[in-house]
Amino acid sequence: MSNTLEETLETAAARSGQAAISARHVGVTYQRRGQVTEAVQDTSFELPNGSWMSLLGPSGCGKSTLLRVLADIVRPTEGAVLLSGRTPAQARAERAFALVSQQAAMLPWRRLRENVGLGLEVAGTDKRERERRVEEVIDLVGLTGFERAYPHELSGGMKQRAAIARALTLRPNLLLMDEPFGALDELTRERLNFEVLRILEETGAALVLVTHSISEAVILSDTVAVMSSRPGRIFHTETIPFGRMRSSAMRDDPRFARIEGVLRHKLMDEAS
């Protein structure tokens, strides 16, 4: 049984080439106390290497569940997902992707540099290499000088930067972010949006971002997939035309407001 599944997945991998993500007819159904909830329904999409995509939708539309399927936390009940030709479980074992969740998930008993180095420590990277890479990413996210601070001594924004730094230490070719800035104030959020842009451009990683902020989705994506709720599925895909030349000036571009408007209408039409 598992053999045939693996064979199917391998042929699917051959078909899809080496796209960062290839999702085929993914469905997730929860069963709790006899009640069946369809969180994700028949969702297919493909994300080219190094490309950025947002899953945009109202709370409870299954966008987080879809991300958790990619991150090998939730098993799809239908369909399959391949990350650069591997199953999510294989990709996780190879630490090919990194997950940044809504809360920074800093371990309170570790200083910043130990929290950032956690992934490398788990992976068994030797100490000298670990220290070098930790220093490098801490510099990249602008936290130099706070290496010895405990999480309780850091602001929400700093903790989230540290979480991003931790994700980057393993040099993943895919970043999975689940509303990473949801708990932050608007200004910090926007500043971090552009920092993530810069980091993505420097590292060349692909991104899947789950968000309910329309402007965040536009800033950080090549494509925005709009999801409907119950059952969650992608009902509209918007291509963002800004290429790789992105800065805070793009917010003043008339196209930015137009795309925001289109996405807002799509979301509102779906809600009514």
Next chain:
Amino acid sequence: MTASLRQAGQFLLAVLLVGLAWQLVSGLGLVKVYVLPPPLDVLRAFADNRPTITHHALVTLWTSLAGLALGTVLAALAALGMAYSGLLHRAFRPLVVMLSACPIIGVIPILVVAFGDGYGPRVAVAAVASFIVTALYLVNGLSRTDALADELMHSLNASAWQRLRMVQSFSAVPYLMAALKLSVSTCVIQAIVAEWISGTSGLGYLVQFAGYSFRIDVMWAAVLTAVVITLGLLGILALVESLVFPWAVAEGRSL
């Protein structure tokens, strides 16, 4: 700093007021002197019998500490077993709860028969007391880790051993500290009760001996010494916690 100074001042004031009330109540003869001697008499008993009281206090201190150490180590092992095996958890947790309902004091005479009237039975009684509290707290601490931390370790493909070493052992620290704070006072009390029943030394023995010889002032001096021992141990625990686990104190995770 000024806040903690003020707190200490308020505490000292309360001690003084209680002492004054006590002095008045027994000094004015409202309560018979052989029931409650005035605090000045008790202090004098301290001064007059310092070598004796110190000797018995040290016996009680070492008995309690040995019991605390033994009970905590056994509890840690039991809790690890119960946290990792559903079978062990289902089988042994109810037993630990039953043990907590068991009046250990009642079996001290049997323990004396089994282990002799040395330190063995007394340490055992103190150890059982701390074992119960610490085992129950640590099972909770080890099995209730943060869902986010679990997800993080999962996404990093961490092994069970890495999770235990890097997450669970730390998230259990606040539970361990809470258990130790509870255990300290029960250990001292249990050690004293055991000495009272079977001992030939220790504060429990001293209380009993002083009572028989109608040295009520010495009896109260011994009781106050036990209080000082417990408070001292609690203070050391709090200090260790703030030095070794500053994050636990700061995060308000200290239960």
